Amino acid sequence: MTPAPAPALAFEEQHRGEGLAARAAEIASTPDHPSAGSLAVYQHCARAAFETAAALSPQPDWVW
DSSP: OOOOHHHHHHHHHHHHHHHHHHHHHHHHHHHHHGGGGHHHHHHHHHHHHHEEEEEEEEOOOOOO
């Protein structure tokens, strides 16, 4: 079942994903970062947020 478009929630999830991705990049680029053990979790959560944003975004109704 495809979720109904929810542009406001999609926007929030996109913003959350961007923040998580930026944090993951910071962790990955800093040797001995205190959160290095959580890098995979940040990456997974960013990916999930982007997927949710895409699923909740209105999609064009194209006919090929």
